Amino acid sequence: MSGFLYLMNAYSLGLGLSGVVLESLILVRAWAVGWFRKCPFFFAYLASVFVQNSFLMAVYIFKFKYYVPLYWYAEFFSLLMGCGVTWEIFRLILGRYPGAGRMASNVLAFVLIMVLARWLVSVWNGDASWAATLVELERNLRAVQALSLIVLALLIAYYQVPLGRYAKGIFAGYGIFIATMVMTLTLRASIGQTFEAAWVFVQPLCYVAALGIWCLSLWTEERSPVEESLPKIEEDYQSLALLTRKGLLQAREFLGKAIRP
Amino acid sequence: MSGALTLLAIGLLLIASLGFLLRRRGSEEEDSVSWFADENLAISSARFGDRCKEQLDRIFGCEDWDFIRSSTSRRVQELFLRERKGIALSWLSQLRRDARTGMHLHVARVRASEDLEPFAELRLAVDYYTFQAECGLIAAILFLGGPMALRGMVGRAESLSNSLRGILEAALKPEAFSQRTRIR
Numbered sequence: 055m056s057g058f059l060y061l062m063n064a065y066s067l068g069l070g071l072s073g074v075v076l077e078s079l080i081l082v083r084a085w086a087v088g089w090f091r092k093c094p095f096f097f098a099y100l101a102s103v104f105v106q107n108s109f110l111m112a113v114y115i116f117k118f119k120y121y122v123p124l125y126w127y128a129e130f131f132s133l134l135m136g137c138g139v140t141w142e143i144f145r146l147i148l149g150r151y152p153g154a155g156r157m158a159s160n161v162l163a164f165v166l167i168m169v170l171a172r173w174l175v176s177v178w179n180g181d182a183s184w185a186a187t188l189v190e191l192e193r194n195l196r197a198v199q200a201l202s203l204i205v206l207a208l209l210i211a212y213y214q215v216p217l218g219r220y221a222k223g224i225f226a227g228y229g230i231f232i233a234t235m236v237m238t239l240t241l242r243a244s245i246g247q248t249f250e251a252a253w254v255f256v257q258p259l260c261y262v263a264a265l266g267i268w269c270l271s272l273w274t275e276e277r278s279p280v281e282e283s284l285p286k287i288e289e290d291y292q293s294l295a296l297l298t299r300k301g302l303l304q305a306r307e308f309l310g311k312a313i314r315p
Numbered sequence: 316m317s318g319a320l321t322l323l324a325i326g327l328l329l330i331a332s333l334g335f336l337l338r339r340r341g342s343e344e345e346d347s348v349s350w351f352a353d354e355n356l357a358i359s360s361a362r363f364g365d366r367c368k369e370q371l372d373r374i375f376g377c378e379d380w381d382f383i384r385s386s387t388s389r390r391v392q393e394l395f396l397r398e399r400k401g402i403a404l405s406w407l408s409q410l411r412r413d414a415r416t417g418m419h420l421h422v423a424r425v426r427a428s429e430d431l432e433p434f435a436e437l438r439l440a441v442d443y444y445t446f447q448a449e450c451g452l453i454a455a456i457l458f459l460g461g462p463m464a465l466r467g468m469v470g471r472a473e474s475l476s477n478s479l480r481g482i483l484e485a486a487l488k489p490e491a492f493s494q495r496t497r498i499r
Contacts, residue, residue: 153431197322200329207332213426229333237326244319291430298421302442305414311371
């Protein structure tokens with residue numbers, strides 16, 4: 055048993071160290087390329103996680119009894135920063151498409167307010183303890199972020215929005231991190247303490263995987279984006295939509311004629 | 316438990332959508348290509364109007380089939396049915412392609428628009444995917460039975476629905492209802 059604990063400690067420390075190394079690599083690279091200006095939220099998030107991880111690792115080694123409460127405070131802070139990262143991914147990808155971007159950000163803001171309000175009400179009523187609600191809040195906020203990212207993926211696919219290398223990398227890394235977090239947090243809340251061992255194993259691994267994706271995609275320089283030559287929209291949106299609808303109705307009419315003499 | 320399953324499904328769905336996006340062919344170059352195609356798209360969408368009734372009756376009608384059935388051998392009949400099925404499927408795929416092109420043109424033009432209306436877009440998307448589903452269903456019927464079977468099937472379905480409607484109307488008449496509910 056002690057051998058297993060020793061292995062787990064070594065594993066946690068190893069992953070923690072890899073995380074800190076990868077974070078510092080990305081931050082140095084972003085500093086050199088000047089990506090801080092383009093994605094301030096993402097790099098602020100990464101910088102804050104880097105500081106937290108370095109600090110938490112020191113606590114883990116020297117003052118372990120403070121590690122768990124400090125971990126949850128740090129996690130809550132990262133969670134809030136993560137909401138900013140989601141917003142930034144939207145801005146980065148849909149920035150040139152204001153209509154679709156506005157649609158998506160309205161939905162995101164509405165869902166965020168709903169989840170926060172629900173959490174505040176449950177804390178106010180004393181329905182659950184602070185730690186339990188914190189886990190639930192994290193799970194719910196991560197789920198909201200996951201839903202927002204699914205909506206974004208749908209919009210990208212539907213409107214054939216082009217993705218640059220950096221945007222694709224940030225989106226993929228953060229998306230995988232969020233998806234795995236939602237699943238592990240759900241299992242942790244449903245199964246309880248028995249999932250704790252798996253949680254300790256899986257959660258840092260997912261984060262390091264996301265860091266690996268970011269590192270790979272941000273390392274190679276993105277070729278300078280070709281300015282999109284947007285066509286002049288001579289017709290207004292209404293008439294374009296009407297024209298497309300008319301075309302679809304006509305096609306449906308032909309389909310009807312094919313099956314009915 | 317259902318809440319946990321929903322959350323797990325959300326996580327899996329996100330991973331699947333990321334996988335789909337990452338596998339998307341040439342997403343970085345796709346954009347510039349789509350604008351070049353616009354001129355062709357406009358021409359192509361105008362082709363919707365060329366699918367005249369005569370052409371449809373030729374492909375899906377029974378006149379040619381009646382003639383072949385009455386005056387040729389079984390082998391010729393089989394050949395005719397096979398070719399007619401191929402023509403019908405190709406006509407259907409052309410119609411689907413035209414619709415896809417029309418939607419592509421719409422999406423390419425409105426995606427940068429500030430006046431984009433969510434409900435109008437949603438309605439268009441629903442219309443488009445319904446149309447594609449209908450085409451898929453008809454293609455399946457065509458593949459299994461051929462164009463003659465398609466019209467025959469629709470005819471049978473219509474007569475069945477008419478007779479069902481007749482039965483229902485008769486059943487819902489007040490006098491019929493009172494007769495059937497009479498206490499003996």
